[in-house]
Amino acid sequence: MRTSLLFLLLVSTQIINSITSEAQTKKSVNIIPKPARLISSEGTFLLENSTRFVFSEGVENKKVLVGYLSDQIYELAGLRISKKISNKLSSANVISFKPVQDKNWGNEEYELAIDNKGVLIKAKSARGFFYGIQSFLQLIPLQGAPEVPFVKILDEPRYQYRGMHLDVCRHFFSVGFIKKYIDLMAMYKMNTFHWHLTEDQGWRIEIKKYPKLTEVGAWRTEKDGSRYGGFYTQEQIKEVVAYAADRFITVIPEIELPGHSVAALAAYPELACNEGPFEVENEWGVFDDVYCAGKESTFEFLQNVMLEVIELFPSKYIHIGGDECPKASWKKCPLCQKRIKEEGLKDEHELQSYFIQRMEKFLLTKNRKIIGWDEILEGGLAPEATVMSWRGIKGGIEAAKQHHDVIMTPGTHCYFDHYQDVDYIEPTAIGGFSSLEKVYSFEPTPAELSEMEAKHILGAQGNVWTEYMHTSDRVEYMVAPRICALAEVVWSRKSQRNWNDFKSRMNHHYALLHKKSINVFVRAPHGGVNKNFFFNRMSLPLEIDSEHTIIRYTLDGSDPDNYSAVYKEAIELNSTTTVKAQSFHESGAKSKIRSIECIKIEPLQSETRTELNEDLKYKVLKGKFASIHDVIEDEVVNCGIVEGLKFPENIEAEFYAVEITGYLKIDENATYTFFNYSIDPALFSIGEHLVIESDGLNSRHQRRGRIYLKQGLYPIRMLLLKNTPYANQKLTWCSKFFDQTIIPSSHLSH
């Protein structure tokens, strides 16, 4: 941060105030992202209906700022402050705005001072004022009198690019929700909305020259025969862009090329290498059908699309995708091969680079720069491209070393479609694990970059792919509160980041997000497993997450509410019961309800067989089954012996179900826990007891089941589906302790 006279003044005041302020700061100032400089002192200013807005000469966008601020104050404190702007510098009970001319001030910089006269925000630009407003709003108490604490803040961001992405193609979201998403970003001073508008599963932006893109490309037939889709008209897009601009958020559209383009090919099959026909995809993945790089008509089409896109989006950047483009079609296509030869390209990677560079060249003539996912490094970077590093930070490092700008969005920390809590409790997500703490720990500027190279790291972004987010409620659940952690990563200085301090400030933000009707994620109670077969009695211990949450539970199958029992100690059960447990945060925000089945059984009778063979038996049932309940027994294509509970090797069919049967030998009486990590559906039973049932299409998670078994031999059955290319199943077990091991073949037979 720049050193100014103001800053020095602040520092000297701080010395005087620091002793008195510490205790109070902790109580009442909970700003996220943490400001660069903050001094609080004792005392509060009471907001009233009679408080007035005062603007000095020279403040831009007055109307927008006042409209926003006044609406927010009403929402948070129920006060109706007049939107009338005064420029009389009255002495008290005011929220005043004063422009700063100092050329050393940054565009996003602001000062916020609250004392007994009222609130004073200083900035050089409307954007700076807006961020001052955001910090001020976070100081308004959500309960009791609207007294804002005395503070002096001097603040500006660490990074210029502070982004959030949203995929509206895998699932479609209304304009109303897009605005809510933008409002959420604005609260945390994020300034760029990356709008992922085209995909294999849907084209979501109206292009007047090519109406079939939305007539055909915006709609898919789901596996159950229903139609799913939607798109934004150009009018709606303009509305969103303007709404975002009023919140100082730039919208960057992403038009994917050359891959992830099946929806466009369904509308205009002549743009592909082969004839098609194509259908808008109804499953997730990466597909071989992409734009033909050999046809001139492909470029003509994409340029025409871009001409309409740039009319709608004033952003200096256009995102052209560039990720996950298989080269299979290009390898077989005579036109693509001809292009490779004529252009003197080495291979299909260089053909992809040719594709991107051609689009860049076109967009540069329109004064726009491209951003692409890090695959655009392969085959050579387009000369002025900015790289979005998603497959880790490696691509970002490489690009920065080549003096290209970089936005960091590594899957390890910035993918908000990953699990944020243990996957045996959470609703299905795409895999991976990025807890709030992990997001908070992210450092966008890699240590190995020189000072000059590091300047190319423009910032970071949270990515929200919506394969497993069918509703806007679920999007909110995956984004909040992780957006708070990311906001602090990209705004606050590295030296200021402190997890415990952040966590304590977060408490106010659960309340704020809840107040804003954001479906904020709260950790569901941990402890035990969701399916239990117990003998005699069982004890179910749960874990309380923090001093700000309690667990409420029921034993009669009803959903917990404010009157349900509060969890204090392990729940003791001696009959079959469904326990429903939920975390209640003091803000009113709640976790999802965890349903724990506890089934009382008599121990299974051991089998008395002596003639046993090693390994297990399997049979393969051909077909693409969406659910374990759909498996039809009469299409056996293959059978044999398999060494463990896993997919047998060398099965010819692409999609199938495998039924594995045999016996499990148990050496000692104990409660055993089974863990199944599954992408496609699976079930596992011992005797008549269904210990694990993991159903649903294309899921990716762990499920756990627990059963009391006496020493002996028990029949087992596992049904595994393979209905995606990635199917993968792993069944592990353990006794008493959580040391998960694959069931040893010494314990399996048939």
Ligand code: ACM
């Ligand atoms: C990506 O996640 N395919 C950029």
Ligand code: ZN
């Ligand atoms: Zn081709």
